[in-house]
Amino acid sequence: MAEAVITFDHVVKEYRRRAGGGQERGTTRAVDDVSLEIDAGDIYGIIGYSGAGKSTLVRMVNALERPTSGSVTVLGTRVDQLSESKLRPVRQKIGMIFQQFNLFSTKTVAQNIAYPLQLDHWRKDYQDRRVNELLDFVGLREHKDKYPSQLSGGQKQRVGIARALATNPKILLADEATSALDPETTSEVLALLKRVNEQLGVTIVLITHQMNVVQQIAHKVAVMSAGKIVERGDVYDVFAAPQRSVTRRFIATALSGLPDAPRVAKLHEEWDGRLVSVLVRQKDIPAADGRPAVKASGQNISDLIAQYGIHSGLVYGGMDTVGGSAVGAITYVFDDTNPRFGEFLTALREDSDVIDFGTASHPVEYGRAVAADEGETR
Numbered sequence: 001m002a003e004a005v006i007t008f009d010h011v012v013k014e015y016r017r018r019a020g021g022g023q024e025r026g027t028t029r030a031v032d033d034v035s036l037e038i039d040a041g042d043i044y045g046i047i048g049y050s051g052a053g054k055s056t057l058v059r060m061v062n063a064l065e066r067p068t069s070g071s072v073t074v075l076g077t078r079v080d081q082l083s084e085s086k087l088r089p090v091r092q093k094i095g096m097i098f099q100q101f102n103l104f105s106t107k108t109v110a111q112n113i114a115y116p117l118q119l120d121h122w123r124k125d126y127q128d129r130r131v132n133e134l135l136d137f138v139g140l141r142e143h144k145d146k147y148p149s150q151l152s153g154g155q156k157q158r159v160g161i162a163r164a165l166a167t168n169p170k171i172l173l174a175d176e177a178t179s180a181l182d183p184e185t186t187s188e189v190l191a192l193l194k195r196v197n198e199q200l201g202v203t204i205v206l207i208t209h210q211m212n213v214v215q216q217i218a219h220k221v222a223v224m225s226a227g228k229i230v231e232r233g234d235v236y237d238v239f240a241a242p243q244r245s246v247t248r249r250f251i252a253t254a255l256s257g258l259p260d261a262p263r264v265a266k267l268h269e270e271w272d273g274r275l276v277s278v279l280v281r282q283k284d285i286p287a288a289d290g291r292p293a294v295k296a297s298g299q300n301i302s303d304l305i306a307q308y309g310i311h312s313g314l315v316y317g318g319m320d321t322v323g324g325s326a327v328g329a330i331t332y333v334f335d336d337t338n339p340r341f342g343e344f345l346t347a348l349r350e351d352s353d354v355i356d357f358g359t360a361s362h363p364v365e366y367g368r369a370v371a372a373d374e375g376e377t378r
């Protein structure tokens with residue numbers, strides 16, 4: 001078993017709240033009883049909507065925030081009650097990058113990257129050598145004397161990454177590091193983070209509200225909602241068989257084969273009939289912690305269509321690769337005036353994961369359709 005480099009044990013973080021804005025005085029529980037282990041070498045995604053508590057959680061790793069209760073252990077050291085002076089050696093093992101890059105605008109690229117080395121009193125010639133190594137690693141050598149204002153967003157984040165790596169950390173915390181970037185630049189930065197993980201052996205904690213970021217590079221993912229981790233696991237398993245509606249909503253945004261809300265509205269305009277998406281996953285997911293195994297999905301659709309004699313049209317679809325395996329969705333319009341349609345839909349649901357968007361005259365609200373709670377309250 002891999003060794004844990006970060007362990008949260010029943011961590012709670014409460015903030016005092018001032019009265020005002022219609023809110024009563026009291027406390028906000030930003031992180032609510034989180035226990036989580038992050039193993040050496042992982043790229044661990046933590047996903048959740050704004051306000052879920054992700055930043056608060058990750059800021060407790062380098063003790064920028066202290067828990068109200070519970071413990072945080074990083075690289076074998078309990079950091080939650082450590083004094084600032086004793087934290088210094090632990091913090092040197094942790095790099096951090098941010099959405100807004102947080103570069104010094106009056107320093108050049110090279111000076112920004114050298115900054116942590118200066119703080120750490122490296123000899124000037126060692127600093128220069130290290131800065132050049134890092135410039136090569138992130139591909140910015142020819143930009144070393146530029147100022148941040150002369151760089152693109154992706155280049156700025158590469159400077160942020162080089163600076164975070166300067167003192168050879170074991171852990172890199174990325175808080176919405178790609179959220180200010182367009183999709184193409186996001187992919188480039190994520191590819192760089194993947195190299196950081198694979199070539200330098202750095203464990204990465206990837207905080208994001210974008211599922212496609214998790215999908216692109218994370219090995220594991222935890223879904224946070226209202227301060228709690230509501231679901232966690234290997235990225236493929238969570239992607240292919242989400243258990244919670246909040247997770248399903250995130251995944252709907254990242255599966256390119258699943259139509260988004262405007263596309264569903266358009267399909268309703270274009271086609272008569274019942275609009276139904278079927279999730280496709282090729283492999284069974286073995287049982288974990290006593291839960292029944294999740295079966296493959298979408299493997300027998302055409303057989304069922306033939307068996308029940310339902311008129312159908314294939315109107316949308318696509319496959320993605322998640323954790324090296326294929327997962328996707330196919331969308332059909334079915335003739336739901338066929339008397340056997342109800343029976344057919346029941347059989348399809350038994351065989352596969354189905355999202356029912358209804359018909360043009362009786363559409364199912366998008367969020368409700370994709371979340372498809374099965375007796376779940378949120």
Ligand SMILES: Nc1ncnc2c1ncn2[C@@H]1O[C@H](COP(=O)(O)OP(=O)(O)O)[C@@H](O)[C@H]1O
Pocket residue numbers: 015016028029030048049050051052053054055056057
């Ligand atoms: N310094 C703070 N003081 C008071 N409340 C805070 C502070 N930081 C965060 N919060 C509150 O804690 C909750 C979680 O915030 P945060 O960790 O920033 O979530 P996320 O990063 O998932 O968007 C929010 O309700 C937020 O308003």
Ligand SMILES: [Mg+2]
Pocket residue numbers: 054055056
């Ligand atoms: Mg945040």
